[in-house]
Amino acid sequence: MEGLKRAISAAEFKERLGRKALDELERVTVTGEVSFAGNEWPGRLQLLNVTFEGPVDLSNARIRGSLDLAGCVFLRTLRLDNCRIDGNLVLDKVEVHALGRLAPSGYDWKVVDQQLSAEAIHVGGMLKAVSLRVHGSASFASASVNGSIHLRGAQIFGMLDCANLHCDGDVIFANRSDARERSLTFVRGNLEMQNARIAGNIAFEGLQVLRNCLMWSIDVGGNIFISGAVQEYDGEKWGEPTRIGGDLNLAASDVRGHVQLESTILSGALQLFSSSATQLAITIGSESNWGAGAFSLKAAAIDAGGATIKRGASLNDVEITGNHQDSGISFRNATMGSHLNFWSGLLDGSGTRVVGDIDCRSADIGGDCQLTNVLADGAVSLDDATIAGDVLCRSAVSLLDDAIKREAGVEKVRSLLQRARAERAEDAGPNTSVRQFSMSMVEVSNDIDLSGLVLRATGEEIEEGHNYGRLTADDCSVTGEFLLAREVTWRDECFRREAEIPGSAHLRGSTINTLVVADGSFQSRKADPERSGLCLDGCRIDEMIFLGLNGHRGFPVPLTLSDIDVRIWRLGETDAKRLKLYRALLNSDPQFRSSSYLSIEQFLRKGGYEDAADGIYRSMMRRGYRARRASQRFGPSWVLRWLFSPFRALLWDLGIGYGTAPTRLLVPILALFAIGFTGVYTDARNFSPTLLEEIKQHGGEVSDVPRQWNGWDAASIGLRTHIPLIGLGVRDEWELADDGDRPLYLWQQRIEAMRPEDFGLLMILLNFALWPPLLAFALRRVFRQAS
8 A cells, every 4th residue: 555655756657657567556646757749558548546746748649548547636737639549538537737837947838838738639439527627727629539528527727728629429518416526517717619510419517617608610410508507415406507707609600409508697698690500499497406596598698690590599588687798689680490589488577688689680580579578678679670470579468369269278368367457567467668669671471469568768768859669660561460459358358458659659651461559559649750659651551440549548649641551440430430530530640641631531432431531521621721821921922811711611611512512502503593483583574585586576566574474484594594504495585684774673672773684694603603513523423433
């Protein structure tokens, strides 16, 4: 036993090693520098529990079997650069110190930069390092391992460099925890694996990296699992998360399997930009291991811009702290083969929390974009994105509707009913609470459900012209429904939840199948369309539905409808309130726009509501006239318009309803005929023979007044006088007297101031003004109905 503990020189160590007296080398201390650089060992080399006081150099050596250094202590450095090992490399419980830095002489530290240097090493089997301790840096750069790499309980007090590593198996960093020993795997510097090629999986279980984990441009044939570790020691059991003190950089990497993170804490960002993977799954740790503190990922930011994820991404209950130069979550220009999901589906108050923005601009999403229960301190942007499924910011009413359709369990329905009945937003979750929501020029192949959207902004922010509190969806294309509100009826009880928009909502130029809006969504009632209200300028909508118009708010103010084209309007109106509701709809826009009125009028006419359509047209003409008068400057033309405005209102508005009610002209036409017939045409004293009659009776006696005159005679003269351009060919021998001494007899009263001919001329002029509008309207109505 004493021989095993004694110190031997490096020369004696090499001599015994040459004799293959390995049993004589166990638990010895070797003084001096040991170098086998360039040498070859014919079989397995096993050195157990040897302490080397000097540096050990095995660079460029060839080991025909395995190299087992279990329990060895290297007080200075260990070099394995370009070493070729045909079997396994075992570094269990190996400890490498940094005393070479402090030694006054005997070793030049500049020769080796790391305490453990195994650059370009080739291992024909596996590399196993259980409880490895390196009091400095370790390098396996450009190493080639035909088997797997297992580092369990390894502790690297400096940087671990695995750049350009090639491994045909798995790479596993895990803690060691059993009944005898508890050991965390940690790296106090950077963990660098850039440009690595891993044929199997990469697994980090409870790994602690104090700085960055750089794994950009790696090629992984399997999956990447990063999760916490379940620790069991001395009868206790707990969960230990994986912690990285900087960024986890997987940029430009190609992962043929999944990238899965669970119970992971990053002080920096998760970098996935320009990477490729089958699926990204960020899931919550098991409650059996973590209890109530189970979580998925806590990071400063997530950048997956330009990434290609074939089966979509799930970011369940992620927490983004924002302590990064690019805070928030970015999937800009990313391509998703399936869903992009930010919600785990739980109703326990959990959800994705983001300090910063969620940027999905120009993303191509092959499924749904699930944003339910997201709480973001910034904006959500889906501008220019293409989404094959739904965009979902769901509410309890949305979930209740789906549960009823799926005939879900009674308990689930009851839970959703309780949330649907809640008046406070925090009790009626889930909610998507963000500062701004933008989805301009987005293409959605299915529905958009924003009934659970809550936009946050103060009055000062809205007044100052910030974009906070605003929904922007200009030029978007929605094949299905665009729901700003959701309504469902369950057992005669109606539930409704609408988006909360303190600012404005812009949907200008959008093409939407069905748009559903509720009265309670828009909280501001200011007249500025840039800061409040709903803007639908230039929209093409198949069906427009307003919910809750019987409430206290009514339509959004302002509601801009310039150049809008809506095939079907649904205001929940009745015949008695139809015109009133549509007038209120148009009056919600403070600016007069004739295109809005014409669109509503056309819709009502197509639906057969002629009276309501005429009422809308008259409202347009009246409001347009008021708008023109308000915009004119004071001057002579203004005075003339003001003077003639009563006559204009009397004739065009009250008289013919701006062309929509010429039937009103029948009243004065019939009134004039009645006056003429009863007061003038039935009195023979108002007539005299025509010139033609006098010629016919030349030489004979011609009476100044008809000797026989009855009602048919009076009616014939009346029709000839009151209907322009009509010639009946009857009673042509008599006309209203034009003699200068013939007064007018009106209801047997002699009127010296007017002759009968003057009365007839007045009737002709008045009827000439009244008949053309009536005839034009009648002809238009006939031909429109015929077509």
